[in-house]
Amino acid sequence: KFNITIAGGGSTFTPGIILMLLDHLEDFPIGTIKLYDNDKERQQTIADACEILLNERAPGVKLQASTDPKTAFENVDFVMAHIRVGKYAMREQDEKIPLKHGVVGQETCGPGGLSYGMRSITGVLEIVDYMEKYSPQAWMLNYSNPAAIVAEATRKLRPNSRILNICDMPIGIEELMATNIGLKSRKEMVVKYYGLNHFGWWTDIRDKSGKDLMPSIIQHVEKFGYSTDTGSDMEQEASWNDTFKKARDVQALDKHTLPNTYLKYYFFPDYVVEHSNKDYTRANEVMAGREKFVFGECQNIIDKGTAEGTELTIDEHASYIVDLARAIAFNTKERMLMIVENKGAISNFEPTAMVEIPCLVGSEGQEPLSVGEIPRFQKSLMEQQVGVEKLTVEAYEEQSYQKLWQALTLSRTVPSASVAKNILDDLIEANKDYWPEL
Ligand code: G6P
Numbered sequence: 001k002f003n004i005t006i007a008g009g010g011s012t013f014t015p016g017i018i019l020m021l022l023d024h025l026e027d028f029p030i031g032t033i034k035l036y037d038n039d040k041e042r043q044q045t046i047a048d049a050c051e052i053l054l055n056e057r058a059p060g061v062k063l064q065a066s067t068d069p070k071t072a073f074e075n076v077d078f079v080m081a082h083i084r085v086g087k088y089a090m091r092e093q094d095e096k097i098p099l100k101h102g103v104v105g106q107e108t109c110g111p112g113g114l115s116y117g118m119r120s121i122t123g124v125l126e127i128v129d130y131m132e133k134y135s136p137q138a139w140m141l142n143y144s145n146p147a148a149i150v151a152e153a154t155r156k157l158r159p160n161s162r163i164l165n166i167c168d169m170p171i172g173i174e175e176l177m178a179t180n181i182g183l184k185s186r187k188e189m190v191v192k193y194y195g196l197n198h199f200g201w202w203t204d205i206r207d208k209s210g211k212d213l214m215p216s217i218i219q220h221v222e223k224f225g226y227s228t229d230t231g232s233d234m235e236q237e238a239s240w241n242d243t244f245k246k247a248r249d250v251q252a253l254d255k256h257t258l259p260n261t262y263l264k265y266y267f268f269p270d271y272v273v274e275h276s277n278k279d280y281t282r283a284n285e286v287m288a289g290r291e292k293f294v295f296g297e298c299q300n301i302i303d304k305g306t307a308e309g310t311e312l313t314i315d316e317h318a319s320y321i322v323d324l325a326r327a328i329a330f331n332t333k334e335r336m337l338m339i340v341e342n343k344g345a346i347s348n349f350e351p352t353a354m355v356e357i358p359c360l361v362g363s364e365g366q367e368p369l370s371v372g373e374i375p376r377f378q379k380s381l382m383e384q385q386v387g388v389e390k391l392t393v394e395a396y397e398e399q400s401y402q403k404l405w406q407a408l409t410l411s412r413t414v415p416s417a418s419v420a421k422n423i424l425d426d427l428i429e430a431n432k433d434y435w436p437e438l
Pocket residue numbers: 108145167168169172282286
């Protein structure tokens with residue numbers, strides 16, 4: 001049986017992930033689930049509710065919540081990290097500050113991503129170091145955002161750590177693709193994909209018999225983007241719905257590939273800004289929606305003393321984390337999209353860039369598959385974006401205002417160096433409790 005730590009135990013995603021783990025106990029047996037967070041109170045609500053839930057549904061699995069690193073990280077096999085340094089209050093700043101200057105306000109793309117990145121690096125490195133100290137054999141399965149900057153930071157600053165970086169967005173999009181062409185699961189598809197995190201393209205999608213599925217997916221995307229033709233399944237999530245629809249325009253820029261939806265922020269920043277409410281962003285939506293719901297449901301469970309009838313549901317979408325853990329534990333050599341150092345996999349691209357490409361995952365970690373040459377359009381876009389990500393990590397390491405200003409200026413989402421500087425000065429002020437001093 002495996003022992004697992006969920007770093008970011010107080011996350012709104014934790015109950016759904018625990019339910020998902022329980023659903024997979026047969027193929028991934030668990031002894032103890034530990035929750036770790038630096039916000040004791042927030043984590044306690046989640047932990048108390050999950051404990052009741054575990055006692056009822058899987059009494060063999062122990063739960064332990066702690067804010068003490070030693071307790072949380074000793075004697076574990078896997079650390080699933082989804083931390084959010086600064087929580088939703090800081091996400092709100094990441095989104096609203098750029099918007100105030102007429103620039104895309106998003107938590108992983110553009111200035112918001114840089115801002116969040118400068119906070120996350122400290123938090124993720126801290127966990128890597130606790131793991132090194134208390135469970136050096138353990139693997140960190142990291143999906144903390146902004147994944148691109150976090151991955152570059154761990155590559156550069158902790159090169160020998162046992163960390164695997166993965167993102168759920170390609171998985172989410174593949175689920176939509178599969179549904180849209182009438183497949184039961186994305187797992188019926190074998191994909192080729194390359195790019196950076198939140199910045200990539202599918203080039204080939206086949207079923208297990210080798211039949212090319214790209215034409216039918218492209219046909220759907222040309223009409224509806226990644227939305228279903230009715231759009232009805234997404235009605236609650238207006239912002240995501242728009243993103244899935246907008247994929248149609250993003251795809252039009254290269255008709256032979258299928259894009260990651262986040263490219264909308266880089267190709268259509270004017271559209272995005274026009275369609276944003278600078279006083280009510282995604283952070284507000286999440287705080288009023290998911291956060292209220294999850295903590296409300298947890299409190300209900302605690303008050304009633306039972307999880308019977310709870311509306312908390314399995315986050316089946318997160319089962320890729322179990323696939324990843326199983327791949328390592330049982331050497332399954334599963335093919336997964338991972339964020340890895342390029343090292344020649346994309347032959348005409350910077351060897352030290354962290355790229356998102358298919359890998360085979362087994363007990364030794366990830367083995368990137370060769371991608372070969374990529375076209376000029378994508379290569380040029382990626383070079384610019386890698387520059388942004390690398391400069392951000394250098395700025396963090398060297399505490400350099402100049403480099404962070406360069407990074408912001410280089411971002412496709414920012415129109416000029418003067419706008420970059422104004423945004424930067426506001427971000428420094430907002431992040432004074434979190435960023436290294438520049
Ligand atoms: C997707 C992305 C994640 C991001 C999340 C935000 O899953 O891949 O990187 O964290 O969306 O979702 P939210 O519902 O919080 O806006």
